Amino acid sequence: MNNPLILIVEDDKPVRNLISLTLESQQYRQIAVETGGAAILASLSQKPDIMILDLGLPDLDGVEIIKKTRTWSNLPIIIVSSRSDDADKIEALDAGADDYLTKPFSVDELLARIRVALRRVQFMQEHGQPGVSVFENGPLKIDFAAGCAFVSNEEIHLSPIEYKLLCLLAHNVGKVLTHNLILKEVWQNTLPNDTPSLRVYMATLRRKIESPLGQKLIQTHVGIGYRMMRINDEQ
């Protein structure tokens, strides 16, 4: 999971800023809202990985937000509240919250508890539904997570550059990519006009992914660049 997205629900500005800055220091992406209504909207539309929720909001009761959210998702919810009564904690936790911190809290502890929640999210993602990040186009298959490619379910061996090139084409199926764009993306350096290399890599790539079939996958646009065509394999 790259750069988790965290939803902060807190109406008290100083606290919100504190949390916000804390998250920022860890490079987490974030959304901050002040009301329960906005929290529900944001959690629906932005699909955050974690919600940090203050119980004392102006419009909605915090526990209601938890319950409502739980009707459609298992989004980890960390409560941050000024109420330290057992009864409040228990109510929130039983409503579906995952953790409960009492103000004033240590930002380092908050971060640690966020990491606990993230660990769980990540575990679920990895072991939940496998293969979200696979690309398929006709007989070609790329498993980005695993970092390898298949043709007709046979694994094919690709060098680093070949693999990067293939990924770039796959990520832009149907689009023509100019020579310059490809060179910039695959060979990080921008300066040397290394078109010759590109040509030989195209040749080897084509040999590896097209030869087992008669089918042509990569189209060349003279003077412009290349393009991977989308193949509809039903029928």
Next chain:
Amino acid sequence: MNNPLILIVEDDKPVRNLISLTLESQQYRQIAVETGGAAILASLSQKPDIMILDLGLPDLDGVEIIKKTRTWSNLPIIIVSSRSDDADKIEALDAGADDYLTKPFSVDELLARIRVALRRVQFMQEHGQPGVSVFENGPLKIDFAAGCAFVSNEEIHLSPIEYKLLCLLAHNVGKVLTHNLILKEVWQNTLPNDTPSLRVYMATLRRKIESPLGQKLIQTHVGIGYRMMRINDEQ
């Protein structure tokens, strides 16, 4: 899940009794042990649903128990400790604990947090993903709980680093792991670009787990990293 089993690890008798009575009142089944060693044994043999762990044990450091347990299972661990320092909390949570309560704690809060953990266990059980503690891939077998590995049912001796490396690869069968990732996971330290060591370990690992067979298990991706391939041994 009927009647969850909870493992209590606590050497202070009054506290242990308090927890024990609390759990009893909820009809939870329980095991109580006083030492870290006993905790590990019990968690292996009895397969509890939750562990409640005191950090200040006589024989083993609590954090070590967490780390050890985490090498083979995702058993929810709730820490109960008299230490209230941020540093202690963070260390335990980052080591793999799921929650942290500071003594003196409210029994009602403990129960609520147990319910949170149980909710998660139940969810996991319902949605597949059992916490398997033995890995098999072709002729290779790893018993994470016992901490040893077998090839064709012959036990093989591995050094600590070799074992960690093997586990890391096994936990990500089919995926390419970059050099950096491996170095970060196996050699905790991040700084020295210790690729040479990694190479010699790969060599010895391969010699130990591949040589008894003609089969190649670990694939190298030049410039990227390594990958353990899944072997389908039916047929």
Next chain:
DNA sequence: CCGCTTCCTTAACACAACTTTAACGCCGTT
């Protein structure tokens, strides 16, 4: 306290893989 073993690191070197460069034939266009 010493010697042993085991483990980890480092260095060296041969070898394999990867990348680039060069050369040449093909095809379309002018």
Next chain:
DNA sequence: AACGGCGTTAAAGTTGTGTTAAGGAAGCGG
């Protein structure tokens, strides 16, 4: 017919990897 862009092949050059062996650190038992 000549030119330029492209595909293809082969070879040279560069980088990364496998492997071995030696040196040093840490743990163990006597």
